[in-house]
Amino acid sequence: MYTLLFLYTFLSNKPMKSFMSDLSLSAISAGFIAVLVGFASAMAIVFQAAQAAGASHEMIESWVWALGWGMGIGCLAFSLYYKRPIIIVWSTPGAALLATSLTDISIEQAIGVFVFVAALIIITGLSGLFDTLTKRLPLPIAAAMLAGILVQFGLGIFTALQASPLLVGIMFVVFIVAKRWLPRYAIMLVLLSGLAMAYVQGSLLIEVLNLSLATPVWVIPDFNLSHLIGIGIPLYIVTMTSQNIPGVAILKSSGYAAQPISPILSGTGIINLILAPFGGFTFNLAAITAAICTSEEAHPDPEKRYVAGVSAGVFNILAGIGGATVVSLFAAFPKPLIAALAGLALLSTIGASLLAATEKAQYRDPAIVTFLVTASGVSFFDIASAFWGLVLGLLTHFVLRQYKGR
Template sequence: MARSLLADSSLSTVSAGFVAVLVGVASSVAIVFEAARAAGASEAMMASWIGALGLGMGLTCIAFSWYYRAPVVTAWSTPGAALLATSLVGIPMANAIGAFLFSALLTLLLGLSGTFDRITRRIPIPIASAMLAGILVQFGLSIFTSLQSNPLLVGAMLLTYLLGRRWLPRYAIILVLAIGFSLSWLLGLIHFEQLHWSPSQPIWVAPEFELSTLLGVGLPLFIVTMTSQNIPGVATLRASGYARVPISPVISGTGLASLLLTPFGGFAFNLAAITAAICTGPEAHADPARRYTAGIAAGIFYLLVGLCGASVVALFSTFPQALIASLAGLALIGTIGSSLASATAEVDSREAALITFLITASGASFFGIGAAFWGLIGGLASYWVFRQGNS
């Protein structure tokens, strides 16, 4: 098994795993810190949160990707963290931990019931692909908005990508990362002077349960994580050709990881969508059967984040935003293209897929639920109406 893993691994899959973790951590860690601060967490406790989250994501990425031989990438719930940043103000940490445990228990029970898997398997591939394209298109656009603000850095990365795709397609993103990092260093955009390395120290908080907090924090956390994170995560796997991965055990596994790590700050784990797309796309590896090693690589890098906690987060935070945004966008170009192709391949479902894409890409949010969910609802409704009209 280990020999097979080494044989299937490549520089491109390891690079995809690293880019996924870099993009995931650097783009949303500030929201996690805000959520922790809202609950009154100290600096040491915030480091414990990052340690627990890194450990949970690392272990689940490695276990699922290894077992299913598919790039199954997990993440913390970014929309959930945004919800917590506003809803935890004035709530004692012990009550907050109790709400996290309630959300984790609901996730575990939903996964064990098999209901979530049955629902998501009814989503047509063109609709799932359109939703994925709508989620990712903003990252593609960020390449050129970043080009406007930092033309030298982003221009060099874009040129490297084009030349790499022409002559060294498997290593294009690796070259982009190398050029982006080197140029950022030369331009003085990266500063390591204030970094202090220290391992994470887990801090246990005994949960307390209060009905108002369970219903006001735990239940919304569960709903937001399911609708805004897990449904797009499933769509990513389906649209990338990994429909064979059973969703119920994965959802159950993320719920179990949350139950075990919540007292240390692991508030919610779920299937990733954006960072998963980096590992499931053609840039990770030309052979879809070998891309699972990108998921394992992401897990290893997440474990490093967990072991060093806030120190690694601080390291990632030193990278300029233009580098992160452009790197993510370039790494996702292939996936955006294949998702759009799959979404519009069937004439009968093309309009419904485009409605899904447009609603999702709009970023519209209603009742605290993100655009991906409403894009899916609008697309499925349109799909049903058009099918009724053609029957």
């Protein structure tokens, strides 16, 4: 906590009293849930990527350490400085790409790829090109892409309900009741009710908990030109198109359209560069977990939701320090609980995104195209559907605008 308050004073040069007055249980719980959902949903992919590169058990723990610290520092620094919920995460599509691409290279060459991608991200941020492109992105199309990304999580509530009717049913009832009388604490109450029910059912696997700390392992990078081109360039493209662009869409649709993006890209690139030798493969703006922290459930006042970003930063750092403990903790939670928690936390964001996507008639058709393509999950050239939804939506908008202009 003392480190957190020091960072706040140093970065924003505002009284600590202001931060303390902005603290809320709902924002803190939103940050925790964002970290919980992020680790629980994608940690297995990170393990696969590390194992593909031939990482030892100690190195895998080092990857968790590096990722936790990188995400934590990014969330803390940017959220405190901009007073907005800026959520920094690893690239899950990037981890999936690495899991299939690192099998024939050494761990040193893999680290070289990470350093190379970090340099590319820094250059992108310093050039300001990404800011220019995102400012030209129409809000309805960005919102449609966001809705397409998140809709699967909304559907996940009811597939989880089928798998575990009593557990998820109670969580859903608590959500509806809390939204009516205690909306700020709805998600926190859903989490508590889910944990209590899982414990009663015996599906909360407390026995798998393993208390141990991660030790960072430094690996000297080896730069192989063919790997930099064959793996590094695709990793950079996937990170920018599948993570940073949806992350910008989250900020736009949540009322933070004026947020400068280039400094954040440069900052994540620098964090990436420092932590790459320890296994920090990429850092970028969050999409799905950011939606949890930018929603009304985090705080009714958008100016105070940055506390959720700070909270996420603290919990990410704790996750990095904990290493193997964190992995076992997330393994203790039943999958239906995680799926229902994520879907319920994102419900209002899905609704707001659909409204923003279809509100203006001139954008409605392009927005629907964007939504459907993104939600379909199609992937070409190892680039995720969010990018193709954006491309086809913008193309549809351009063609329709040209046609109507005649």
